[in-house]
Amino acid sequence: MDFGELNWNAILNLQNIELQILKLERGGVNSTFMKRSEWSKYEKIINKGTMNVIVFASFVIIIAIVVTGSSNYAMVKRSLTEKLQKEDLVYILKSISTQVDARINRAKDTSLIIADSPDIIKWFNDGETDKQYEAMFLQQMTGLAKTFNYTVFFTNKKTGHYWTDSNLLTDTMSKDDPTDRWFFDAIRSDQKITLNIDHNKELNQTNLWVNTLMGDSHNPAGVAGVGVDLQDISTEFNHYKIGDKSNLWLVDTKGKISISEDVEQSGGKLSDYLPEDVYDKIMSDSAQNTIQPTIVSYADKTGKVDLIFQKLSSCDWVLVFQINRSETLGVLNSIMISTLVTIAVVLVLLLLVFYLVSSRIANPYKSAIQLNLELENEISERTAKISDQNTKILESLHYAQTIQESILPGSDVWNRVLADNFVLWKPRDIVGGDFYWLKETKQGFILVVGDCTGHGVPGALMTMAVNSILNNIVVESDVISPALVIRELNRQLREALNKEMKDHSTDDGLEAGICYYENMGKLFFAGAKINLYVSSADQIAKYDGCRSGIGYIKSTFSSEFKDVELKVEPGDRFYLTTDGYLDQNGGLNDYSFGKSRFMEIITRTSSLSMREQGAYYESELTDYMGQAPQRDDITVVGFQIK
């Protein structure tokens, strides 16, 4: 019998839970299907998550690349600079100086040989009179020139004649001619060899002249020597140039640029091209006659500049090589560019990889959401079904309530038989196992207040059975004994519910309190687990029912079970209640309401009419319950006899 009720409660609970789920998930909007906008909300979450991962990972990898790239850059830069200064510049300078030294030394050797030729000295001292030797001399000179690829010259101090291999006797030295000054300077210098350079800008020629005093340096016969075209050295300089921002200079002791790879600079002043302090250092260091290369680094408007210089071993001239660091470290730019290109390529690849990976990672997530949506749809469909069933069940219950109420006595009967009364009838689940039954008889009336086992529909079904049995038992004309009614009810109910089967799984019955009033002031009471409370002028009395229920397997009522007979005084009030009211939990400790409290209310309400008392009992109970749910069906009946 409890099965239907269980189901009903389960359905109510399930629906409640699901409604809550719906409210949570949808923000209170009940719609059967998920809207499109809600889908895109999920997609946004996915895209946002994916993008976060991509951006974060890209950021980390770019940082890693930049850090490695820049540390590589720094290391390469340092080692390149070091190599440049310690090795490359020194190597370049040494190569050039060795070459220049070799050329000059060879020219000096050649000059010494030809200048100290005794035949020529003798011919010069004789005043070039021997025409025969002259022819031989000219032949020898042109031969030498051809052999060494030099310009060979001889100048006689006595005659001032200037002989060269190409033009033979071309000039006569004159002290007034400034172009001849080199000759007189050489004679006067008293040095065996002096070097002289001249530039011919039109011809783009730079010639080194080795002026050698012929014979005795103190009294030379003249000045002889060779002229070397240094243009090829100048060309050689070009080979050592790295980029546009480098310069190679051969500078004489006075700071004049003798040779430069740039013809425009030849003959110019070195100080025009260098900061003052660097220029001073070059001049002072080279004056100390050391031939070690010296490196100077400085910054000018074009950036960092490395400069190396070294005095030549063949003469006092200084070779200076200057180069802008941006040229030497040009390779670093390519490192930088390649790093940037790597970053770009890695980024593109990363985006591609992350897009693929994240779309694959996101897929299970997406399908989980999809599944969730499907479940939600299913739930809402089921909820709709359940709600539908719920409505049907509720309708059915309300109809059952109408039926149950229809068998309960109406107010017309109450008013006819009694002076005043109230009925508090509150089934827990719309219908219930509590009932009251009132029947007018010839001598008076009989009132039954009962509580069948179970609540809701099973309880209500029991009340219907009990109702019909009571209608059978009580015959209007009879004098009625409540104890006999109970005994008969017990018998018939056990019979009706097959109690002799001894099957424990169905053992149902009821508790009841029965009052029979016989006119002329006598009231008979018998109860099965229900008591009668009587409030008279000076006291409250309680008449206990027996401790056995009616209709249960073990229920037996012996012949000793008898009515309680009461003499009714005017103003006496009678109360019957089922355990629903007495057992209802509430209050501070969540205890049951209790009989004492019930009896207190009887005392407290003695001045009220029965009708007013009904409202009072109800509000007392409501206050006591507070938030606690109703435990059981509740019935309280109070009455006053005419």
Next chain:
Amino acid sequence: MERLFLKESKSTPFVDFDADKNILLIKGQSYPEDAFLFFKPLLEWLKEYLAGKVGQNVWLEVTLTYTNTSSSKCIMMILDLLEEAADQGVIVELKWICNEHNEYEQECAEEFKEDYTFPFEIVLV
């Protein structure tokens, strides 16, 4: 015998029947919709358990703040089993613990006590 242990729920009491210590505990409220369904395993356990306890001590301790009618009937079945066992020589002792301020508990315990002959002590706490 296996120990019978049931957690307390909203409408059923905590149950701990310990066959080794011979201590049986019931504590809480009992008003399930189908009381017999809940108590059936308890009754079966007890039947089997008590059968082998002749001459031995069995202690039962009950605290019930509320029982509905059908639960009361099931409790009665349990007590009937104990009474039967006591008649057959099991030394049964029952301690029924009531809150001294809860009239309902005390009345309930007193009603039960009237029906049984084995030692039945009502303890007010």
